[in-house]
Amino acid sequence: MSVTPAARSTLLSAYRPHTAGWDEMVDADGVVRPHWAYLAGALDALGLDELRERHAEVDRLLRDDGVARHLHDDPDRFDDPWPLDPVPLVLPSDAWSSIERGLAQRAELFSHLLADLYGPRQLLSRGVVPPEVVVGHRGFLRHCDGMHLPGSAQLPVYGADLIRDPDGTVLVLEDLAQAPTGFGYGLESRSVLSRVFPSVYRDAQVHGLDGFFRALRMSLADNAPDGVDDPTVVILTPGRLSQSYFEHAYLATILGCPLVEGTDLSVRDGQVWLRALGGLEPVHVILRRVDGWYCDPLELRPDSQLGVPGLLDTARRGNVSVVNPVGAAVLENAALARYLPDIARALLGEDLLLDSVEAWWCGDDTQRSHVLANLDSLVVRPLAPRPSTPPVAGWERSASDLDALRAQIAADPYRWVGQAPAEPSAAPTFTRAGLEAQPCIVRSFAVGRSGSWVPMPGGLARAVDTPISSGVGVPVNKDVWVLASEPEMVAGTWMPDAPLRVSTETAGAVPSRAAENLFWMGRYSERAEVSIRLLRSILDRRATQPGGPDHAADAAMAVLMGALWQLTGVVPPLDAGEIGTLDAPDDAAALRAVLLDGDQPGSLTSNLRAFLNAANTVRDQLSSDTWLAVSNIEGDLRLLRSPIDPDAAAQVAIARVLKSLLAVSGLVMESMVRDAGWYFLDAGRRIERALGLLRLLRATIVHPAETAAQALVVESVLEASESIITYRRRYRSHARTDTLLELLLADPTNPRSLAYQLDSLTTDVDGMPRVRRTRLDGDQRLVLEAGTRLRLTDPATLAAVDDTGRHAALEDFLTSSIESLEAIASAVDAQHFTHLHRGHMLVGEAHVVPDMLETVLP
């Protein structure tokens, strides 16, 4: 069957198929291949403009989901866009099943190969693989000798980059073994495209990915150490600056296991433990996303802050399983391609189903001659991948470059490999102009489960402009749709194919570091909110202030600006002069500092950045809607930092930030399970809200002022405390200090009052994990004391003034309350969070010479 869909737009008719190689969509006669017919028709029916709209929708969903690659240190650049093509790559069911068989065979082969290289090394001693290919590879970790996993698959997660050459043969460009990444991105791409093209996706009958992720969960459980029925699995990430951090956090939510960093883990008594809230929890399986060399500073790189000292020895004892094993990087080896057919025959007694792109290892004289003679038509790459030594395409280099390369090869032949240039097939990729044929590399995966392999039906494709290697430049990603021969049952990632074991003890394990970040997330978001509310009432007052001198208004403004400094701690710009004498233009400069000065810790910009940092670190703890609201703040921060006129535009910008912050706090209230982590987040928020209120009152109400000015100040305080409407309704009077204090300090029904914050804090600290329940811990004691003091205080006595017109009693009360809230914050910190010191490396001992022996040379 060959179908040329009736043209409904120019999208399809304008497509120019790939001429240099295989075109995935169109055959040599220019006819759309049968498995593309449905999608091609559907895209054509949408047309260019609609596809543009859908593309924008793809971008928007990815941004909302926080899919980003962290490639930089700029604090304001959180989300480098992760480009996803709205057009998937389509593969037919039958062709895919032979690729799947090839992937499974290769995964099995690499699994045996890994076992041999860290075991008997028969492939080396029998001369099947030249020793230098293995022992000369920097990923060969001698420390892992003799280690193996309890499961049947020694390499539980295998990945491969595939291309289709001009005659249609599928080849492996690269094998991935260390910590194959991309299946999480693949799942996210699928989730986005199925939302953007719901009916197309439904009708295309695409293989679902759930089975693969189910197999991954089972595979991790299969690797539980002997005697552990109910393993705790964690994902070990280098942290939020890692390029694929999104995927680490995403996998944590999909697999339902804690996302941890090296400092969250500790080795003791021959076990790995998670420093969880409330104590240490045993860890049995680690899905590793940290490079092998960095996993254990004791045995491997001593300068690593990403690993766990003692991890390797624990794995050696079989008390923890690291997946993939720490030494797996040796399999990411450019020379293996050459020897793989022989290895397959030696280890499996089979021929390879999927060939590698042809390679020549320079450690062998004959192969090296070939490479040197064809340098200008080969890709030359180091034996082990290194960011500092990217593959070189000989045909792109000058004669002198090639001479230099020749000299490098001659100096250390075994470190170099020549590879035939890849000529990947091309698939339609959406660009500004329409559909364009672009070369594609498909990454797919297989997961090992009790003697069998479960390949991912699909994966992630990358459309590249230079086809020489993977991982260079920023390619456009594509979802891969493998068409099902018949409609599939929808099962979902979570439906188990074996009785699902949920550990009640560890299901809620929150790493102590995550709890600390949640606490700070709460604190920073509330700090930002407090400063926005005061800023907003100041900006309102500036906007409504009548022209010309107005003594009361100026005096009130001076008090409010002073309060802003005290609340935020931001130091006004030097040229602003004395605070009390600020005139309007200088106020503007000062306000700009509060908004934008990222170098000052209390500015809105700093608080938002710190909030985003904390939120990023715990994104596996946040629901996807919460994350969506957090992502908005990233956008708001950018908007805030675009050049603004400090009045009109600032009003708009901070209103947006406030809206986003409110969305986050609403979702935190509505969508987060009340587990230990939630109580820390809420406690952080309550502490800062109380502190903001107390500091505001101390900076405004305590000091004597003329009645007219004082009235304006009180009004602004009520506004900034979100209580002005209640106040007017309840007291129907001119602003008075005693009623103000009644509403803002003592009223437990006002969610903005001190009483309300202390009541909530009581619930929060009671909800935090405790070792003993019979006596109060320090943080609980302090909260109880603060609440009791408030209850014993009569707002009327606080409202009294002394001879100078000062509210001295109020000032004392506010100051001591501020101190006790700061003490509560420190007590929570000291009581619950692990304070880690960096490890120091002690190296060796000095070697001293023995006394000289008489010469006894033969």
Add this chain to the structure above:
Amino acid sequence: MSFHITHRTRYRYKSNVVTGYSEARLLPRDQPDQAVRSATLEVRPTPSDVREHRDYFGNRVTFFSVHEPHDELEVTAVSEVDVVHGDPPFNLLGPSWDEAVHHLRSDEAPDLLEAREFRLDSPLVRRSAALADYARPSFPPNRPLVECVVDLSNRVHTDFVYDPTATTIGTRIDELLALRRGVCQDFAHVMIGCLRSLGLAARYTSGYLETHPPPGQPRQVGADASHAWVGVLVPDVGWVDVDPTNDVLVSDRHTTLAWGRDFTDVTPLKGVVFAGGGAQELSVEVDVVRA
């Protein structure tokens, strides 16, 4: 020859260490020419966890961790070893060095395949043209490999000054070659670098050497030290050990602890400590007594 060996390492920390993880290669390995009758490692404070394994090279490795506050860590290894070196077990007219290089390159005998690892660069030893040039006068065409090695050892011994202050663990091998100063570790690394730069297989061995007291004086306890020397693979013969620091072939007065590609593979003691630590003071005492 039988030896009673005591090797004591003491770290003093400026402030308390709460948790410390260590890895020791301080227990001698059994070898055809060396029988270890007993070997124990004692650690103060008492570790909460101790485990021994054999590493990739077959060396004995002890992992231990201490989980109580301490400002001093003392690690004492005590071993009883019989060393049974006889006469040099090789024929000096064995293969010439150029034949040896050829065998190493192309012969697929298992022992030669295994030795090829020791021809490559290792963390502290990078091959170079300069090292090859330095070695070449000892390696005229067709000269028996063992003779070449003995000659090279003699030249290193003569050209290099023993100087404990000149180098650190971080001194690179090309710097050593220019400096011509160092300790036994440096002498061994230079010689290994020379041999590998010519295409030969060379390994690093750590161990001890019984020392003679100056005439008429009692042997001083603790005056001995841990030591290092070089092994070179002679095809058809096996590994031949030479001690360039003393310009001798390794005899029954050398006791082997461990071997590897260079010092990094056999570091006697290393550790990671948490909390405090700060500046540390290290002292090492080694005592080798004839039993």
